[in-house]
Amino acid sequence: MKVEVQKLLFRGIKYILAVYALLSLIYTSVRLYQRLDPPSLITTSRRSIVIEKQPVHQKPIQTKANDVIQSKMFSGIMGQPNISPYYFKATQVTRSKDITLSTIVTNDRFPVLSRLASHYKGPISATVYVNGNDNKDTILQELSKTYRENPDMKKYVDIHLILDAYDRQFNMWRNVARLYARTDYIMMLDIDFFPCTDFRQEILNDADLLNRLDSGRTALVIPAFEYTHLEDGMDYRHFPRTKADLIQQVQKGKLGMFHRAWQKGHGSTDYVKWYNATAHYRVVDYNYSYEPYVIFKRQGAPWCDERFIGYGANKAACLYELYVSGIGYDVLPNHFLIHQSHDYPESTPFV
Numbered sequence: 001m002k003v004e005v006q007k008l009l010f011r012g013i014k015y016i017l018a019v020y021a022l023l024s025l026i027y028t029s030v031r032l033y034q035r036l037d038p039p040s041l042i043t044t045s046r047r048s049i050v051i052e053k054q055p056v057h058q059k060p061i062q063t064k065a066n067d068v069i070q071s072k073m074f075s076g077i078m079g080q081p082n083i084s085p086y087y088f089k090a091t092q093v094t095r096s097k098d099i100t101l102s103t104i105v106t107n108d109r110f111p112v113l114s115r116l117a118s119h120y121k122g123p124i125s126a127t128v129y130v131n132g133n134d135n136k137d138t139i140l141q142e143l144s145k146t147y148r149e150n151p152d153m154k155k156y157v158d159i160h161l162i163l164d165a166y167d168r169q170f171n172m173w174r175n176v177a178r179l180y181a182r183t184d185y186i187m188m189l190d191i192d193f194f195p196c197t198d199f200r201q202e203i204l205n206d207a208d209l210l211n212r213l214d215s216g217r218t219a220l221v222i223p224a225f226e227y228t229h230l231e232d233g234m235d236y237r238h239f240p241r242t243k244a245d246l247i248q249q250v251q252k253g254k255l256g257m258f259h260r261a262w263q264k265g266h267g268s269t270d271y272v273k274w275y276n277a278t279a280h281y282r283v284v285d286y287n288y289s290y291e292p293y294v295i296f297k298r299q300g301a302p303w304c305d306e307r308f309i310g311y312g313a314n315k316a317a318c319l320y321e322l323y324v325s326g327i328g329y330d331v332l333p334n335h336f337l338i339h340q341s342h343d344y345p346e347s348t349p350f351v
Helices: 002-035 064-073 107-120 136-149 151-156 170-179 199-204 207-214 243-251 263-269 271-276 314-324
Strands: 040-044 049-053 082-088 099-105 124-131 157-164 185-188 193-195 218-222 224-227 255-257 293-297 328-331 337-339
Touching: 099 107, 099 170, 099 199, 107 124, 107 136, 107 151, 107 193, 124 136, 124 170, 136 151, 136 157, 151 157, 157 170, 170 185, 170 314, 199 207, 199 218, 207 218, 207 293, 243 255, 255 263, 263 271, 293 314
Parallel strands: 099 124, 099 185, 124 157, 218 328, 224 337
Antiparallel strands: 040 049, 082 157, 185 293, 193 337, 218 293, 224 255
């Protein structure tokens, strides 16, 4: 008899707990819905989570509901930044079968972003970071001025603004740019690199390369170069635009692999092989410090680990996770990037 009573009591407690959990869930959902900022539209699908704000050309307004959503999407970050997706939204209608340049920008690189928009003339998803302790009003005015003055910025560039006191959260910034990109494929590109060749049109017109990207098992590598003397790399207008011209400058010792002093960074591309290549080839000697510039399918690939902050290893860790997930790296034979020289805020050793 005592055992039966205990069983009934246990079942009653389980029933009460289940009802309490259900009521708590309903209450939380209602409260979040009530707090949702009316100008915001939040939609979810199998493809992505999209948060759009209307109007998009204004200072960010952070709501409690968006706080909760973004804290879940970017759970590995320091603190809770103010993230405003589509702070400026490109007017160009974006095709899904296109390649978005996914990049991160600080206020000293606004002119470089503007130049990239006019050169690439395709979709760009840019995370713009502004330190909340800086003179943010002045910086935002500068950003607005840059956006207004170049029609190509308005046409092609989505800007996602991050106001935060924590600097150099590069992988989180990369994730924001990727999350809010609006095409099937992205290229993770550092803002200081100049695309010297039109890889976008070649890929989009090559059924085999598109099939490789669509499979979710291939990333396409664009080799990166830099000038031996940094002053030679200050003016992008003098960069070579064909592989033949590039090789001539390599043979003269003017150009070489990006960060040649750190062989692990780009050595797996196998530049000696690339100079003679006429077809794409697979990276076979992968090093965990490898950090090429790659094009890959936006959906289904691993995200950058946001716990990596500061200079060093953050992008390499991100790309290594892509690799160990089963994504192979194929090097394109006729395309390349060149680093645009600039002064660094500090001297950072390669370790």
